[in-house]
Amino acid sequence: MAEGAPDPSVDVLDRWERAAAGWSAHANEIRDFGMPVSAWMIDQLHLQPGQRVLELAGGPGDTGFMAAELVSPGGSLLSTDAVEPMLEIARERARSMGISNVDFKRIDLQWIDLETARFDAALCRWGLMFVSDPGGALQELRRVLRPGGRVALAVWAEPERNPWATIPTRALVELGHVEPPDPGAPGMFVLADAERLRALLEHAGFTGVVVERVELSRPDRDVDEYLTGTLDLSQPFAEVRQGLTDEQWAEVQARVGELVQPFAGEEGTLRFPACSFAVAADA
Numbered sequence: 001m002a003e004g005a006p007d008p009s010v011d012v013l014d015r016w017e018r019a020a021a022g023w024s025a026h027a028n029e030i031r032d033f034g035m036p037v038s039a040w041m042i043d044q045l046h047l048q049p050g051q052r053v054l055e056l057a058g059g060p061g062d063t064g065f066m067a068a069e070l071v072s073p074g075g076s077l078l079s080t081d082a083v084e085p086m087l088e089i090a091r092e093r094a095r096s097m098g099i100s101n102v103d104f105k106r107i108d109l110q111w112i113d114l115e116t117a118r119f120d121a122a123l124c125r126w127g128l129m130f131v132s133d134p135g136g137a138l139q140e141l142r143r144v145l146r147p148g149g150r151v152a153l154a155v156w157a158e159p160e161r162n163p164w165a166t167i168p169t170r171a172l173v174e175l176g177h178v179e180p181p182d183p184g185a186p187g188m189f190v191l192a193d194a195e196r197l198r199a200l201l202e203h204a205g206f207t208g209v210v211v212e213r214v215e216l217s218r219p220d221r222d223v224d225e226y227l228t229g230t231l232d233l234s235q236p237f238a239e240v241r242q243g244l245t246d247e248q249w250a251e252v253q254a255r256v257g258e259l260v261q262p263f264a265g266e267e268g269t270l271r272f273p274a275c276s277f278a279v280a281a282d283a
Contacts, residue, residue, distance in 0.1 A: 022232030057127025061090030
């Protein structure tokens with residue numbers, strides 16, 4: 001998970017497919033990192049046994065699995081993602097956790113191929129920022145919720161509140177290896193505006209919109225672990241790395257090492273602050 005909108009000349013879904021192995025390897029870390037946001041989202045849904053829940057852009061599936069436990073017995077979760085390798089990760093994790101009231105389906109967040117008013121609640125953690133038409137995606141999401149249903153979403157807050165995500169790209173930009181990210185293109189921070197978020201949901205037909213900040217923290221043992229995790233989880237960053245010479249990469253490592261110093265502790269350990277907007281509303 002690193003800052004930067006995908007290059008439009010590259011197949012975005014292909015990038016997510018290639019990133020799946022890294023997301024599988026780091027699934028427990030991703031779960032722990034995102035738990036404050038997941039817990040906020042689940043709490044906002046007020047789930048009851050017997051309800052049907054939809055998770056979009058589910059990735060490893062952890063937030064949805066929390067919902068699945070709360071709607072049992074009699075309820076169900078449909079966990080979806082746009083790429084099959086991510087669904088495979090979620091399937092395996094559900095099996096290992098003994099969660100049986102969940103089905104999986106490949107669905108694009110922008111084109112939700114499901115029946116109208118099918119679900120009581122919906123979740124989407126850190127997926128809406130990557131679609132080209134978030135307003136249209138929210139309208140589709142509103143369509144598949146029953147009247148009175150609930151939605152809980154999360155998107156990243158401002159770049160300056162998330163140095164863990166911006167430092168690798170900053171180093172590449174400063175060293176002339178990439179152009180600065182387009183702030184208006186789909187990407188981590190394109191929805192980092194609480195009022196715009198509220199307006200998008202209200203325009204899509206949602207009511208009672210609540211937008212709150214949720215603070216998180218990302219620990220790393222050292223700079224090497226931080227860079228390895230970024231390479232595993234961020235295909236754009238990994239692709240740039242593949243095109244660098246060893247000397248150029250050493251310069252990137254050194255610059256990242258300088259930029260992370262404000263977040264360094266004893267013996268080189270790192271702890272980055274992070275901030276997400278969490279959103280809930282009624283259908």
